Amino acid sequence: MPDTTYLLERSRQEAVRSIHATHPAAAVVHQELCLLYVGQALARLVRSRH
Template structure:
């Protein structure tokens, strides 16, 4: 789905990012969601643990982007 977000909304240079300081935040949010779904539906505890760890890592990147964005806005 390169060039489009889920749901068919286009991605491009003219589209304003909700977190302009981190252009990968939307990708990390999507991956966190996907990994959470995989963790829930995993067939084994080991697979669930791996997907949960990946979800937490991607979620951490999104949270960091949100915090950095809030800090950046206060500095303006």
């Protein structure tokens, strides 16, 4: 699950960047990236259980 760990770490990093962004549009982009990374991690976890 190293890939999943990587995706979760990237999601956390993007969440932090979203919180600290000084421009609203940048915050939105980082938030979207955060959600994409966590979505990929969740999909990998679900697939690994089947």
